[in-house]
Amino acid sequence: MHNIQVADKAFELLLENDNIAKRTRLIGIQINLDYENRCPIFIGVLNGSFLFMADLLKEINISCEIGFVKVSSYKGTESSGTIKQTFGLPEDLHNRDVIIVEDIVDTGFTLKYILSEVYKQNPASVKVCSLLLKPTALQTPIDELEYVGFEIANEFVVGYGLDYDGLGRNLIDIYRAKTVAPNLP
Numbered sequence: 001m002h003n004i005q006v007a008d009k010a011f012e013l014l015l016e017n018d019n020i021a022k023r024t025r026l027i028g029i030q031i032n033l034d035y036e037n038r039c040p041i042f043i044g045v046l047n048g049s050f051l052f053m054a055d056l057l058k059e060i061n062i063s064c065e066i067g068f069v070k071v072s073s074y075k076g077t078e079s080s081g082t083i084k085q086t087f088g089l090p091e092d093l094h095n096r097d098v099i100i101v102e103d104i105v106d107t108g109f110t111l112k113y114i115l116s117e118v119y120k121q122n123p124a125s126v127k128v129c130s131l132l133l134k135p136t137a138l139q140t141p142i143d144e145l146e147y148v149g150f151e152i153a154n155e156f157v158v159g160y161g162l163d164y165d166g167l168g169r170n171l172i173d174i175y176r177a178k179t180v181a182p183n184l185p
Protein backbone atom coordinates (compact mmCIF):
# COMPACT_ATOMS: atom_id res chain seq x y z
CA MET A 1 0.00 0.00 0.00
CA HIS A 2 1.53 3.29 -1.07
CA ASN A 3 -0.94 5.66 0.55
CA ILE A 4 -2.11 5.30 4.12
CA GLN A 5 -3.97 7.28 6.73
CA VAL A 6 -2.70 7.55 10.31
CA ALA A 7 -5.17 9.33 12.59
CA ASP A 8 -6.05 12.55 10.75
CA LYS A 9 -2.99 12.62 8.48
CA ALA A 10 -2.34 11.19 4.99
CA PHE A 11 1.02 9.53 4.36
CA GLU A 12 2.79 8.07 1.30
CA LEU A 13 5.42 5.34 1.07
CA LEU A 14 9.03 6.50 1.50
CA LEU A 15 11.16 3.44 2.39
CA GLU A 16 10.12 -0.18 1.93
CA ASN A 17 11.02 -2.77 4.54
CA ASP A 18 13.27 -4.65 2.06
CA ASN A 19 15.29 -1.50 1.54
CA ILE A 20 15.53 -0.85 5.29
CA ALA A 21 16.62 -4.47 5.85
CA LYS A 22 19.39 -4.27 3.23
CA ARG A 23 20.76 -1.04 4.66
CA THR A 24 20.56 -2.42 8.21
CA ARG A 25 22.53 -5.50 7.12
CA LEU A 26 25.30 -3.29 5.69
CA ILE A 27 25.48 -1.18 8.86
CA GLY A 28 25.68 -4.39 10.91
CA ILE A 29 28.58 -5.68 8.80
CA GLN A 30 30.41 -2.37 9.29
CA ILE A 31 29.88 -2.39 13.06
CA ASN A 32 31.07 -6.02 13.29
CA LEU A 33 34.30 -4.95 11.58
CA ASP A 34 34.76 -1.71 13.53
CA TYR A 35 34.18 -3.31 16.95
CA GLU A 36 35.90 -6.68 16.51
CA ASN A 37 37.19 -7.88 19.93
CA ARG A 38 35.76 -4.83 21.75
CA CYS A 39 32.40 -5.89 23.28
CA PRO A 40 30.43 -2.63 22.79
CA ILE A 41 27.20 -1.78 24.60
CA PHE A 42 24.31 -0.83 22.32
CA ILE A 43 21.84 1.60 23.88
CA GLY A 44 18.54 1.93 22.02
CA VAL A 45 16.51 5.10 22.46
CA LEU A 46 12.88 4.16 23.16
CA ASN A 47 10.27 4.09 21.86
CA GLY A 48 11.18 4.86 18.26
CA SER A 49 14.24 2.61 17.92
CA PHE A 50 12.64 -0.66 19.05
CA LEU A 51 12.29 -2.27 15.59
CA PHE A 52 15.57 -0.92 14.17
CA MET A 53 17.42 -1.99 17.32
CA ALA A 54 16.00 -5.53 17.05
CA ASP A 55 16.78 -5.89 13.33
CA LEU A 56 20.24 -4.32 13.67
CA LEU A 57 21.23 -6.55 16.58
CA LYS A 58 20.27 -9.66 14.58
CA GLU A 59 23.12 -8.68 12.23
CA ILE A 60 25.68 -8.25 15.02
CA ASN A 61 27.90 -11.28 15.51
CA ILE A 62 30.47 -9.88 17.94
CA SER A 63 30.21 -10.06 21.71
CA CYS A 64 28.07 -7.15 22.94
CA GLU A 65 25.63 -5.90 25.57
CA ILE A 66 22.24 -4.32 24.97
CA GLY A 67 20.31 -1.70 26.91
CA PHE A 68 17.57 0.86 26.37
CA VAL A 69 17.03 4.42 27.46
CA LYS A 70 13.86 6.47 27.41
CA VAL A 71 13.86 10.22 26.99
CA SER A 72 10.81 12.27 27.77
CA SER A 73 10.17 15.27 25.53
CA TYR A 74 7.19 17.13 24.15
CA LYS A 75 4.72 15.50 21.77
CA GLY A 76 3.55 16.43 18.27
CA THR A 77 5.01 16.66 14.77
CA GLU A 78 7.49 19.42 15.69
CA SER A 79 10.62 18.58 17.65
CA SER A 80 10.46 20.86 20.65
CA GLY A 81 14.15 20.96 21.45
CA THR A 82 13.20 20.83 25.14
CA ILE A 83 14.30 17.65 26.86
CA LYS A 84 13.17 16.69 30.33
CA GLN A 85 14.84 13.50 31.55
CA THR A 86 16.41 10.16 30.64
CA PHE A 87 15.33 6.90 32.23
CA GLY A 88 17.15 3.60 32.30
CA LEU A 89 20.64 4.66 31.24
CA PRO A 90 23.03 1.86 32.33
CA GLU A 91 25.21 3.05 35.23
CA ASP A 92 28.35 1.13 34.34
CA LEU A 93 29.55 2.80 31.14
CA HIS A 94 33.00 3.68 32.50
CA ASN A 95 35.63 2.57 29.95
CA ARG A 96 32.96 1.01 27.72
CA ASP A 97 32.51 1.40 23.97
CA VAL A 98 29.00 2.82 23.66
CA ILE A 99 26.84 2.77 20.53
CA ILE A 100 23.63 4.79 20.83
CA VAL A 101 20.91 3.54 18.47
CA GLU A 102 18.28 6.07 17.33
CA ASP A 103 15.34 5.93 14.95
CA ILE A 104 15.81 9.46 13.66
CA VAL A 105 17.96 12.52 14.22
CA ASP A 106 16.00 15.69 13.51
CA THR A 107 17.28 18.85 15.25
CA GLY A 108 19.82 16.73 17.14
CA PHE A 109 18.85 18.12 20.56
CA THR A 110 17.65 14.75 21.89
CA LEU A 111 20.92 13.13 20.97
CA LYS A 112 23.03 15.97 22.39
CA TYR A 113 21.25 15.51 25.71
CA ILE A 114 21.74 11.73 25.75
CA LEU A 115 25.40 12.15 24.77
CA SER A 116 26.00 14.59 27.64
CA GLU A 117 24.51 12.05 30.09
CA VAL A 118 26.65 9.21 28.66
CA TYR A 119 29.88 11.26 28.78
CA LYS A 120 29.38 11.89 32.52
CA GLN A 121 30.35 8.23 33.04
CA ASN A 122 33.68 8.51 31.14
CA PRO A 123 33.11 5.84 28.50
CA ALA A 124 36.04 4.69 26.34
CA SER A 125 34.23 5.75 23.14
CA VAL A 126 30.77 6.85 22.00
CA LYS A 127 29.27 6.53 18.51
CA VAL A 128 25.72 6.98 17.25
CA CYS A 129 23.84 4.77 14.81
CA SER A 130 20.63 6.33 13.48
CA LEU A 131 18.34 4.78 10.90
CA LEU A 132 17.28 8.20 9.62
CA LEU A 133 18.82 11.66 9.51
CA LYS A 134 17.23 14.92 8.41
CA PRO A 135 20.43 16.85 7.50
CA THR A 136 18.66 20.15 6.81
CA ALA A 137 16.88 20.03 10.20
CA LEU A 138 20.07 19.42 12.22
CA GLN A 139 20.76 22.42 14.45
CA THR A 140 23.84 21.21 16.29
CA PRO A 141 26.83 19.28 14.88
CA ILE A 142 27.11 15.69 16.16
CA ASP A 143 30.62 14.30 15.65
CA GLU A 144 29.58 10.91 17.07
CA LEU A 145 27.08 10.25 14.24
CA GLU A 146 29.04 7.42 12.60
CA TYR A 147 26.33 5.17 11.10
CA VAL A 148 23.32 6.57 9.24
CA GLY A 149 20.80 4.44 7.35
CA PHE A 150 19.15 7.06 5.18
CA GLU A 151 19.28 10.83 4.83
CA ILE A 152 15.79 12.17 4.25
CA ALA A 153 14.24 15.57 3.56
CA ASN A 154 12.84 17.66 6.39
CA GLU A 155 9.41 16.02 6.37
CA PHE A 156 7.50 14.15 9.04
CA VAL A 157 7.77 10.35 8.80
CA VAL A 158 5.94 7.47 10.40
CA GLY A 159 6.31 3.66 10.58
CA TYR A 160 9.00 1.12 11.53
CA GLY A 161 9.04 2.41 15.12
CA LEU A 162 8.22 6.05 14.34
CA ASP A 163 4.83 7.34 15.41
CA TYR A 164 2.35 10.05 14.66
CA ASP A 165 0.80 10.89 18.05
CA GLY A 166 1.37 7.35 19.27
CA LEU A 167 0.13 5.53 16.16
CA GLY A 168 1.91 3.80 13.28
CA ARG A 169 4.94 2.35 15.08
CA ASN A 170 3.96 -1.17 13.96
CA LEU A 171 4.02 -0.38 10.22
CA ILE A 172 6.86 -2.32 8.56
CA ASP A 173 7.62 0.39 5.98
CA ILE A 174 8.33 4.10 6.50
CA TYR A 175 5.91 6.72 5.18
CA ARG A 176 6.15 10.50 4.82
CA ALA A 177 3.38 12.99 5.49
CA LYS A 178 1.72 14.14 2.30
CA THR A 179 1.91 17.86 1.76
CA VAL A 180 -1.48 19.45 1.30
CA ALA A 181 -1.74 21.35 -1.98
CA PRO A 182 -2.50 25.03 -1.35
CA ASN A 183 -5.96 26.28 -2.32
CA LEU A 184 -5.40 28.30 -5.46
CA PRO A 185 -7.75 31.23 -6.07
Ligand code: XMP
Pocket: 048, 079, 080, 081, 102, 103, 104, 105, 106, 107, 108, 109, 110, 111, 155, 156, 157, 158, 162, 163, 164
Ligand atom coordinates in the same frame (compact mmCIF):
# COMPACT_ATOMS: atom_id res chain seq x y z
P1 XMP B 1 15.48 15.81 17.64
O1 XMP B 1 14.88 17.03 16.97
O2 XMP B 1 15.76 16.04 19.08
O3 XMP B 1 14.32 14.77 17.54
O4 XMP B 1 16.68 15.31 16.87
C1 XMP B 1 14.52 13.46 17.71
C2 XMP B 1 13.28 12.77 18.15
O5 XMP B 1 12.08 13.43 17.67
C3 XMP B 1 11.20 12.51 17.13
N1 XMP B 1 11.05 12.81 15.69
C4 XMP B 1 10.19 12.21 14.87
N2 XMP B 1 9.28 11.24 15.10
N3 XMP B 1 8.65 11.32 12.83
C5 XMP B 1 8.51 10.80 14.08
O6 XMP B 1 7.69 9.92 14.25
C6 XMP B 1 9.53 12.29 12.52
O7 XMP B 1 9.62 12.74 11.37
C7 XMP B 1 10.34 12.77 13.61
N4 XMP B 1 11.31 13.73 13.68
C8 XMP B 1 11.72 13.70 14.98
C9 XMP B 1 11.81 11.16 17.34
O8 XMP B 1 11.28 10.61 18.52
C10 XMP B 1 13.27 11.39 17.53
O9 XMP B 1 13.92 10.49 18.39
Ligand code: MG
Pocket: 045, 046, 047, 048, 049, 103, 104
Ligand atom coordinates in the same frame (compact mmCIF):
# COMPACT_ATOMS: atom_id res chain seq x y z
MG1 MG C 1 12.99 8.76 19.14
